[in-house]
Amino acid sequence: MRKVRCNLKAILEERGMEQKELAQITGIREATISELCRDINKMFPRTVIDKIADALQIDDINLLISIQDEKDGSRSE
Secondary structure, eight states, X not given: OEEEEEOHHHHXXXXXXXXXXXXXXXXXXXXXXXXXXXXXXXXXXXXXXXXHHHHHTOOOHHHHXXXXXXXXXXXXX
């Protein structure tokens, strides 16, 4: 079975940015950023994705969201 994964935590770590800082830049609630980083969201609202992509200058949605095989965690193409 495949599962949609949010890669926000890894992106923030790579860029040396804290969740709180991203929340301040985007105007997104800290709780929402935290849920995305912990990959526990059931939905990915477009407005949230748009704001995060803009703030982090992400041009490829595949950097932020991926589809992985739930059994082994490998990425599906």
